Amino acid sequence: xxxxxxxxxxxxxxxxxxxxxxxxxxxxxxxxxxxxxxxxxxxxxxxxxxxxxxxxxxxxxxxxxxxxxxxxxxxxxxxxxxxxxxxxxxxxxxxxxxxxxxxxxxxxxxxxxxxxxxxxxxxxxxxxxxxxxxxxxxxxxxxxxxxxxxxxxxxxxxxxxxxxxxxxxxxxxxxxxxxxxxxxxxxxxxxxxxxxxxxxxxxxxxxxxxxxxxxxxxxxxxxxxxxxxxxxxxxxxxxxxxxxxxxxxxxxxxxxxxxxxxxxxxxxxxxxxxxxxxxxxxx
Numbered sequence: 001x002x003x004x005x006x007x008x009x010x011x012x013x014x015x016x017x018x019x020x021x022x023x024x025x026x027x028x029x030x031x032x033x034x035x036x037x038x039x040x041x042x043x044x045x046x047x048x049x050x051x052x053x054x055x056x057x058x059x060x061x062x063x064x065x066x067x068x069x070x071x072x073x074x075x076x077x078x079x080x081x082x083x084x085x086x087x088x089x090x091x092x093x094x095x096x097x098x099x100x101x102x103x104x105x106x107x108x109x110x111x112x113x114x115x116x117x118x119x120x121x122x123x124x125x126x127x128x129x130x131x132x133x134x135x136x137x138x139x140x141x142x143x144x145x146x147x148x149x150x151x152x153x154x155x156x157x158x159x160x161x162x163x164x165x166x167x168x169x170x171x172x173x174x175x176x177x178x179x180x181x182x183x184x185x186x187x188x189x190x191x192x193x194x195x196x197x198x199x200x201x202x203x204x205x206x207x208x209x210x211x212x213x214x215x216x217x218x219x220x221x222x223x224x225x226x227x228x229x230x231x232x233x234x235x236x237x238x239x240x241x242x243x244x245x246x247x248x249x250x251x252x253x254x255x256x257x258x259x260x261x262x263x264x265x266x267x268x269x270x271x272x273x274x275x276x277x278x279x280x281x282x283x
Contacts, residue, residue: 022134073235126182129175135168140250143268146172147250150192150213150263157198159212161220166230169220172267173232177225186238186270195246195258211243217265 123144127137136147153165161169175184191210203209218241223231251258 040050041071123182126179129176130172133168133171135172143271145269146267148172148217148265148267149260150265151260153265154213155216157201157209159203159209160218161216166220169217169232170230170260171220173225173234177233183235184238186240188266188268188270189214189239190219190244190248190266190268191215191217192248192250192262192264192266193246194262195249195253196259206245207243209243210245213242213265214241214243217241217267 027207077091124137127144127146130146135282138145138147148168152168153161155162176187191212191214193206193210195206197204198204219238221232221234222228222236222239223229223233225231225233246253246262249258249262250264251261253259253262
């Protein structure tokens with residue numbers, strides 16, 4: 001033990017003795033101080049080692065960065081590119097989600113369109129009997145139309161149904177009346193004329209003539225079925241009449257054949273809301 005340490009111990013002993021501590025108490029206290037000093041030294045050694053390890057790691061990182069820069073690799077640029085790539089990936093994910101949503105909507109729309117197509121094909125098949133009778137079933141203005149030739153239904157300039165016209169309407173009404181689906185649909189009875197002016201008389205003009213012809217057809221279709229008087233037996237609440245005059249031609253009015261086609265009454269099958277699509281696209 002060095003002279004300085006002996007003096008320190010001696011001083012401490014004298015102080016402790018002066019304070020009334022025994023020698024055993026003095027030794028125990030001194031041992032406690034030694035333990036605390038050793039613990040503090042161990043903590044400082046550990047901190048110094050940790051700092052040394054950190055300095056080595058930072059030096060290695062710095063050296064590696066310098067080497068990469070010498071090789072033409074810029075870490076800052078790479079980090080920016082990674083950030084941009086992350087943004088691009090996020091945008092790509094968003095685009096994929098939007099495409100998936102659009103695809104789902106398209107599939108639902110396609111399924112709806114297929115259901116409408118099947119219903120349309122079923123209706124057309126049910127009206128096939130009318131085409132067999134020489135009537136024309138077509139799509140006009142996105143609606144299914146049964147075209148009834150005016151020259152067969154009426155005499156020129158008149159709104160009184162002919163016997164042949166009654167037979168045509170009987171056939172049409174029978175097809176609709178005997179089919180539950182058709183009987184539950186709404187129909188517009190639409191009268192049309194050619195463009196030859198009609199002046200005076202009880203109709204006044206082509207508007208009046210077309211409206212009265214539509215009315216006569218409607219009245220016959222909703223009249224109860226009667227072997228003598230005839231009648232279509234259709235539900236009155238599901239039919240309504242309209243007169244278009246010469247405003248909706250199906251052919252040019254510059255020749256007799258065209259004017260003949262324009263003189264007609266149409267039975268228009270009114271579409272349900274779900275069917276308000278381009279039916280021509282289904283043909």
